[in-house]
Amino acid sequence: MTTVATTPPGAEASGPEPESAFDRLRALNTEGRLAAEFPSLPSLLAEVAAGESGTADLARAGQFLARVAPDDILAAHPDTTVVSVAVAGHSTVGPVAGPLTAELARHGFALRLSLGDFDGYLRELQDPESHLHTAGTDLALVILDAQAVFDELPPVWRVEDLERAATGKLAQLAVLVERFAAREGAGTLVLNTLPLHRHHTHQLVDLKSRAALGVAWREFNAGLLKLAARHERVVVVDLDPLVAQGGSLNEPRMASYAKANLGEELLARYAREIGHLARTLKGRSKKVLVVDLDNTMWDGILGDDGADGIAAATTFRGEAFGNFQKIVRQIGSQGVLLAISSKNDQEPVLEVLRTHPDMQLRDTDFVRINANWNPKDANLRDIADRLNLGIDSFVFVDDSPFETGLVASSLPEVAVVRLDEEPALHIDKLLADGWFDVRELTAEDRERGALYRVEADRQDLLDSSGSMEEYLDKLGVKVQVAVVGDGDLARVAQLTLRTNQFNLTTERLQPAEVRARLDDPAHLVLSVRSGDRFGDNGVVGALFAHREGERLHIDNLILSCRVFARGIEQTTVASLLAHARDGLGVTEVTAAYRPTKKNHRVKDFWPSLGFEQTSETEEGELGFTHSLAALPEVPTYVHLDADLGGS
Amino acid sequence: MTVTVLTEDSFLELVRDELALPLAQSDLESDFDRVVAWDSLQTLRLVAAVEKRTGKRVPVGRVLAERSLRGIYDVLTA
Incomplete structure (x- = not known):
């Protein structure tokens, strides 16, 4: 809703001329305190990014942020997540350092950057000793520009020469990418499509050749994009939509004198994509989109104008709001949970969502509708509690500077999208960041909204049951534990990447790494499916183990937070232990707990199932052993179906 | 567009501001290697x-050949 008093909380205390976020960053730089204050940078940078000259200011901040050594950040804040990035390119790669540092710092990541040589990409891709291949590299960026192809042309050329050069370059890249992807322990390789400049096409004066060049070029770029479909560890960033945002592709003098063939503006947009890719790889994708209603989802204020006075269609402005609703719905159809936090009474809001003819979104599209008069930060916390999800997986959208300011200052871990009074700009503002980017969608993602809504029905059953036991008995929990099949591989990898709370060792695995373990006979990779009288939950958990002689070691156990405390976790481990003793014939099973900020509630999980603690490291990692003398029982209310194979 | 005259002070301020480099007045004369x-x-x-500040186009090719901020400043104000 639109509020006239727009002083965001926190701003009133800082004197007559409040310093801008950029000024505060610059002051930290002058005082040499950027490393010491690293945890406060995401909020400052979020504010900088949302400002009027956001892109330029972020790039300027990147200049000095890039000079802070990651080790200094780690020394001050040992918990900081470090993202290791190696960059190779055809032209100068230096200019990407600033924007990349700034974008990663926005997400709280410290960047460990290694820049390759000018025009070194082919050699560095080829050479297994090069920095692109260094163990522990999260992202290997190969930044390409059109000159990579054009430099291969003879001094005077025809379009046929270009076609040959493009085909040859694609084949060469395909081989190098294939080799890179096949290498054990390599990071994620990131390529990009090559934007075509007017000075490329217009060197040809005949229109027929120019059209042929256009065809060859798009086939080349399409070929690059297809590489990503072939390899699980390869991503191709399509630069076309980033170029289409406007501005120049490069600065001709920068290109000529410094061989900076991709301009700063474009590299800044590219760096933003990489920031979100890093989030995905580190298991930090956002999961929930919380929207305001008045002047965010429709034109007008329901409380003042009444249901007949608001619009999301027919009028100029109304239609813009309707289009925004369509985009929110589109996002919701891909595994992102939608929720509402609105200062309104609940009943009229439900009435509008159920019956108003303009609405693209209906009440059933949302997993929570919090229409009340409590502060929005409290509402966001409430929604997080109800969904059993961390508040850091939330994105909050509102047109009121008061509300966005409040949430940004009191819940800095929430990503805030600051809309304004122009609804035609809502879509661009929401999509300016890839908060919900994931590597691949699974069947569970598409069903997620529905799954969470069924949760409400379970809650009703729980409320009507006398005890937890009675509830679980009535619920009729079914658990299936089985060796992971091809169809579940992506989902299992995703669980390792997304799950934070019930994740015993928080070992993140990309799909390729899950496949490698599946192919290794010493390893056991199990999926856990569950269901109950309200329906099928799909794949909700995974268990990784490997055999070492007479011992089976559980590398990790993960369970979706939707299905905690229904006996599913106990059932999974009980069936594994039975299989270890009776099927594999091992004499003991070991397991570990590695603490993170979020998994403290499973610290006592192994002891609760008869595991003895055997070790504790300085970092708090605990080791456990189960002697297999007495196996834990499957809870009586759970129906188990286990198929752990013969190995 | 208003054309701003670039004084030595405003030039150094611009360098400090835009590049966020901790420069002393003496760095104006230093070779870039230092x-x-x-x-x-x-x-x-x-x-x-x-x-952006002056609204005038800078002869980049000549500026790049200079080895100190003083050299660049002289080219800019020539």
Whole structure:
């Protein structure tokens, strides 16, 4: 809703001329305190990014942020997540350092950057000793520009020469990418499509050749994009939509004198994509989109104008709001949970969502509708509690500077999208960041909204049951534990990447790494499916183990937070232990707990199932052993179906 | 567009501001080899900032050949 008093909380205390976020960053730089204050940078940078000259200011901040050594950040804040990035390119790669540092710092990541040589990409891709291949590299960026192809042309050329050069370059890249992807322990390789400049096409004066060049070029770029479909560890960033945002592709003098063939503006947009890719790889994708209603989802204020006075269609402005609703719905159809936090009474809001003819979104599209008069930060916390999800997986959208300011200052871990009074700009503002980017969608993602809504029905059953036991008995929990099949591989990898709370060792695995373990006979990779009288939950958990002689070691156990405390976790481990003793014939099973900020509630999980603690490291990692003398029982209310194979 | 005259002080301020480099007055005369974290990209960034500030196009090819901030300043104000 639109509020006239727009002083965001926190701003009133800082004197007559409040310093801008950029000024505060610059002051930290002058005082040499950027490393010491690293945890406060995401909020400052979020504010900088949302400002009027956001892109330029972020790039300027990147200049000095890039000079802070990651080790200094780690020394001050040992918990900081470090993202290791190696960059190779055809032209100068230096200019990407600033924007990349700034974008990663926005997400709280410290960047460990290694820049390759000018025009070194082919050699560095080829050479297994090069920095692109260094163990522990999260992202290997190969930044390409059109000159990579054009430099291969003879001094005077025809379009046929270009076609040959493009085909040859694609084949060469395909081989190098294939080799890179096949290498054990390599990071994620990131390529990009090559934007075509007017000075490329217009060197040809005949229109027929120019059209042929256009065809060859798009086939080349399409070929690059297809590489990503072939390899699980390869991503191709399509630069076309980033170029289409406007501005120049490069600065001709920068290109000529410094061989900076991709301009700063474009590299800044590219760096933003990489920031979100890093989030995905580190298991930090956002999961929930919380929207305001008045002047965010429709034109007008329901409380003042009444249901007949608001619009999301027919009028100029109304239609813009309707289009925004369509985009929110589109996002919701891909595994992102939608929720509402609105200062309104609940009943009229439900009435509008159920019956108003303009609405693209209906009440059933949302997993929570919090229409009340409590502060929005409290509402966001409430929604997080109800969904059993961390508040850091939330994105909050509102047109009121008061509300966005409040949430940004009191819940800095929430990503805030600051809309304004122009609804035609809502879509661009929401999509300016890839908060919900994931590597691949699974069947569970598409069903997620529905799954969470069924949760409400379970809650009703729980409320009507006398005890937890009675509830679980009535619920009729079914658990299936089985060796992971091809169809579940992506989902299992995703669980390792997304799950934070019930994740015993928080070992993140990309799909390729899950496949490698599946192919290794010493390893056991199990999926856990569950269901109950309200329906099928799909794949909700995974268990990784490997055999070492007479011992089976559980590398990790993960369970979706939707299905905690229904006996599913106990059932999974009980069936594994039975299989270890009776099927594999091992004499003991070991397991570990590695603490993170979020998994403290499973610290006592192994002891609760008869595991003895055997070790504790300085970092708090605990080791456990189960002697297999007495196996834990499957809870009586759970129906188990286990198929752990013969190995 | 208003054309701003570039004084020595405003030039140094621009360098400090845009490049966020901790420069002393004496760095104006130093060879770039002796200025912390200087590279040719800094020069180009500086050019962009100067052009924005003064509204005049800078002869980049000549600026790049200079070896000190003083040299660049002299080219800019010639």
